Amino acid sequence: MREQIEAAAARYPDQRSAIMPALLIAQKEHGYLPAPVLEEVADILGVERIWVYELATFYTLFHTTPVGRFHLQLCDNVSCMLRGSEDLLRHLEAVLGIEKGGTTPDGLFTLSTVECLGACEMAPVMQVGDDYHGDLDIARLGALLDRLCKAAGQVTSAERVVVGAPGG
Amino acid sequence: MVRVTIDERPLEVEAGSTVLQAAERLGIDIPTFCYMKRLPPLASCRMCLVEIEGQRRLQPSCATAVTDGMVVRTNTQLIDETRSSMLDMLLANHPLDCPICDKGGECELQDQVMAYGPRESGFRDAKRVFHSEDIRLSPVVIMNVNRCIQCQRCVRMCEEVVGAVALGTVEKGMDTAVTGFEGSLASCDQCGNCIEVCPVGALMSFPYRYKARPWDLAETDTICPHCGTGCQLTVGTRKGELMRVRSKWEHGVNRETLCVRGRFGLDFVGSPDRIKRPLIRRDGALVAVSWNEAGDELRRRLSAVESKAAGGLASPRLPNEMLYQFQKLMRTVFRTNNIDCTSRWSTPFDALGPLLSFYTRAPLEEVIGKDCVLVVGGNVTEENPVTEYLLRDGARRRHTGLLMLSARPSRLDADARAVVRVPPGGEAASLAAVVAGLMTVAHPALPDDVPVGIGAAAAVPTASADGDPPDRLSAALLEGRSVTVLVSVDILKSPEARATLQQLTNLLRLLRTLGKDPAMQILFDRANQMGAWDMGVLPAALPGLHRVADDGARAALERVWGAAIPSEPGADFDAMLELCNNGRMGALYIVGSDPLMAYPDRTFAKRALAAADLLIVQDTFLTDTVGLADIVLPAAGYGEESGTFTNNEGRTQKVCKFREAAFEARGNLAIFDFIAALRNQELRPSTQGDIFDEIARLVPAYQGLTQSGLGVDGAFTRAAPPPPADAIFAPPPAVPNAADVLMLITGNCLFHNGYLSERSEILNTVAADPYVEMSAQDAAQRGLSDRDQVVVRSAQGELTAQLKVNRHFPGGLVFVPENYRNLRLNSLMRRGEYPCLVEVHEAHLTVGVTTAAGVGAMAADIGRGTSSPQS
Amino acid sequence: MFEPVLLRNMDVPDGHLLSTYEAGGGYQALAKVLREHPPDGVIDLVKQSNLRGRGGAGFPTGLKWSFVPKRAGKPKYLCCNADEGEPGTFKDRIIMERDPHQLIEGMAISAYAIGAETAYVYIRGEYVLAIRRLEQAITEAQAKGYLGSQILGSDFNFAVHIHCGAGAYICGEETAMLDSLEGKRAQPRLKPPFPAVAGLYASPTVINNVETLACVPHIVMRGPAWFRDIGPDKSPGPKLYCLSGQVRKPGLYELPMGISLRELVEEHAGGPLPGRRIKAVIPGGVSAPLIPERGLDVGMDFDSLSAAGSMLGSAGVIVIDDSTCMVKVATRIIEFFHHESCGKCTPCREGLNWAVKVLRRIEAGEGAPGDREQLEALCKGIFGNTFCALGDGAAMGLRAALAHFEPEFVAHIDGRRCPFH
């Protein structure tokens, strides 16, 4: 982590500029950004801790608490809303048995809504990890969840349906 | 100058002024929240929006510079509506728990809503409550996030003025919250300036919270007793009990700011550690008696020692009037010049005098506005925090080139243009190198009578690896058009003090010769050290810093005092101890000072003090020295009597009484009268006001001052005329040997500066534990890590405390703050050996390798500092 | 049929590779500039082209460049605004994903013009593919000497660094972007000083949008007159329009500036979804006030839209049909701005918070008489009084919704329910 951060810092005349790239690196490595990681980043860059903390909380892509293995980030901005993202959200909440913002007990999925992902031509869109999944409907969403579960070596989403949840 | 019209009224103002400043000149009130005079504008609260002709939108007056011909309106309906709208939005989300809010009654939001707010709000939805509980950020700072209006004054104060960068802002938008790293300010300065500048009750003082309503407080303006910066502050009491301290914003050297000691460290006035009644020693034990009994005893004992030497030590924390009266008592009643105002060092007055003639008695703000400011010695961040804020402001906003030369690193180093790290005690040699650097370059510019060889001969001490070489300083000084030198009083602790003072004088002379218009001030760590010198609480100097040997000066005083003054310079405190030790000291009279704790050699001090025939201690608190006294007189403490302090700027300011003396304590002046009366003499005049007037008559620097003329910002004493140019250049000192040993130095830490602060319960809560500070390399070499318990051992003794590893610390240096009484730090020190050589080990290890004797042998190797401090 | 300029490589396989770009004449503009034009000459070319910034504000690009002091005694910087946070906008992403060299060449020429040797591309962190493609392109360009020192044998040195955003719309605001690049919380800065004089690290800095920079090589190759001849004279050039929402063929369209909004939506994008009617269109990302169906005959350029009470913004065209509740759209838009408000200034932070509360209530059928007036009052308190344009955008959008769809708001409040449910 240190080498990567130092390499990133070399791109800037001021170490403070490297806090954001450093946090991205640290988050990739640790999954999220707990206090000791923030301290380490501050120490590597030789910058004030509070500056690191400020940035870790200002930007929505940084997480100071753990997130699931797959972070389902469903866009619910206007273009996606006009194309049915609300139904997708309700569906996801039902299938995963969690509310938006929550993480499944097995730690596999965290479900969030996000502001415009900049891919409105394929609305509704959901980002999972590095990938965008567009033109989603309930069927495609189901297939995607299955793929993700499989990738994680888990049962398929159909079996994860919470009993009695509406819409399934 | 540019011409503007505001609300139809024309005005000429300097180019670069803001609309807000211009309006203020006209007495036009524009509401603000985020604006703070001494911070760069943020323009985020939008309260100060005004109409400017030709601009489509309203403009923030706090951040808009006036231009010639600008026409501004601040009183239109649109502006009324806008202000009202901003306040409506803020207030509707504000908790409105004003009855239990500390700020109720002095809240800027309340006031502005009264003045500009809507009378009714259309908002009916639930207000935001995003933190259900107050957050205790530190022992002294507590935060109610819901009340925050996001003016960011606190955060900017912390970063830009204090330089602590402890507070920050997390989240964004409506979730934005001011806090510390991971919600804690555990490792901040605890200065509370964030609390001070908070316009609402968001940041609060924990000790004050829920204690009083502002309108119940009796407020007294006074001066902080902690260090020589001399900050103005306002003490709020209720029924005589101290409730809070705040700064005065528009007044004093400090304006809005204070440091932790000033803001939170005044509760020592209520310390239970008081001397309640007079005490006399009977059968080896101190017993409480009445003032009459004490008087009888004192009269008896004093006459018994009349034939022997007498001596007196008074604290530089006492007001001028008390100090003046004390030396008058010693000189005229005890007929001795054995007078001193500190036990921590000996003042080589012969070398100090010439330096003092360069002393610039002027506002610090002006003094540090020069091109270059060189700070010599100490750690200004911890010794004089508020001075440090001003220095930072100079460096950041006024582009003053800061140059640091010290053994101790400080936070200010980060803002400095050059930092020279000297070995402790090596200031003189390094300064000589700076002088030499100036000489070589400026040689042709120098008049013939300046002995050029003197500088060139100086050997340059080895520059520390983590600092700049001294010639960086010379170069910077040469570049600057004007130069200020600020000197930490810390340099006086070293046996090399005389040489350091001489080199400083050389430097200033040279700078003057080079046309750099040098200014100089000393950064005293005691509130009235300047006054103590001015008042002549020195063995070699009379009031006005006239030499004792100066017949004319003596005669003038004798005429007014109606008594003779001994013509021989007296003994300084170190020499007084020697007199005690030799059985020659009759009465030793100590006022407000605790030498047993502060004198650098506890064993010797103890032995000597015990050897005095009669030890009289007059004090407020039960000090270590009290335990050795024969007679103890309870005196009024800080806040219990009025007087004046003269701060580092040479500014004389009123210290005011805000509570009654506790128990049977009497005013210091009354006690001096009491003692004089026991010797059938009378001190005239005897009231504080009359004494002040006498000082204003007899002490040249104070000439013409009147009590009423001190005003809210005090009054400046007058600088001495500059010294003659033909004075002799002192030769450079030998370079100290940088042996491979650890050198222990001491001094103030941020939270404490001794005697008073150690009795502050609040300061003890924020900084209860003593510590040993050293560099990361030194720690690593010894297998030590941060927070380990370590033993510091010298040839004389040892102490145990927690290790604090400091990344910025130079190798070879160990620092232990001097205020922790239980550490008995001075028992490690040997008279005249400073810095003191030590070894540091992990606490539980029994050390076999380096014996105490071994360390002593090293001391001999390094070949200095075995004699007593110079007198 | 308009011949695509910026999108000409879009459907070419491997359009993102240097070889493809070179095959289509790539980097010849850079070579030409280094060969034939002094920096000032490039600025003149761009001035003559009347190119206006594609990031939203439409500021004349050449003019902006000319504000950079010639001798600054400090390094100068070029920042490419690839934060693309404006809802409804995805053009910059597609350029970077499919034709990144077009951007790099544009940056190199622009940097040469203003005298910068370093550029940062501030690209939103979600754009993982775009980031990867751009990184790859930078590596390729370096290897071929289009980036680096003494580019193409000239004495021009230029390096491009990528700085990834981390999810904050405000970073698209140019001064907030600078603070973000400096490692601070992204909040807009006071102006003056303007970035051209004191921007990144207090050095002269030019900030341009991806699409703006991508236009530059074409202006160099084909000349300013060619550019000016496309669309209206004062607002000319090829333009990328992002179509999304309730429209048959959402996607990215390159057409001349000034094309009619109706033509764009109804002809190019295929009109409304089957069985629906268009109710309103947001022409330039959600910061742009919506235009009701009857107003669609407006030209898609800075001046025409501004005259029509809206703005071209980022040309994120969002189509809303008659099945949609406008109160809900307005609520979602204001929720977005509320979520993205940086929190610096009072009217934006607090005002949007109140607006969201009132709107949510109305949408949920809990509106009360006076709520519309309260929203109007909030718009008045916010508009023109915020620190940056984010608050303005929100207030304008809400005002437009209130004005054009008053009956829907009234129906919600009076009927105490949403008529669309």
Ligand SMILES: Cc1cc2nc3c(=O)[nH]c(=O)nc-3n(C[C@H](O)[C@H](O)[C@H](O)COP(=O)(O)O)c2cc1C
């Ligand atoms: C709130 C806000 C968000 C913005 N977001 C973007 C953005 O995502 N991308 C962009 O290019 N410009 C954005 N802008 C405009 C920029 O501030 C700036 O005008 C633009 O990058 C300048 O480039 P141009 O002249 O090439 O258009 C935004 C402005 C505001 C006020």
Ligand code: SF4
């Ligand atoms: S309008 Fe104000 S709070 Fe909103 S984003 Fe701009 S500066 Fe921040």
Ligand code: FES
């Ligand atoms: S005082 Fe001007 S905006 Fe706050």
